[in-house]
Amino acid sequence: MDTNFILTEAELVELTGYVLPSKQRMVLDGMGIRYSIRRDGHIRTTWPWLSMVQAKPIQEDIGFNLEALG
Known part of the structure; x- marks a missing residue:
């Protein structure tokens, strides 16, 4: 089996920005x-x-009201 086929833990963290599987x-x-979930709860893709x-367009409005902060 080609191990380069599956993302490593480090690559998955880099992709998602998170360490926790949830x-x-x-x-x-x-x-x-x-993706699939292993028996130990870790993610594999x-x-x-x-x-x-498919690349999704970035939405300009992400729901934050920055004027309310000031």
């Missing part, structure tokens, strides 16, 4: 990236699954 799942779900994702 947070990684949240980010991957939001990106539309397919592959490079081909990443390549199948």
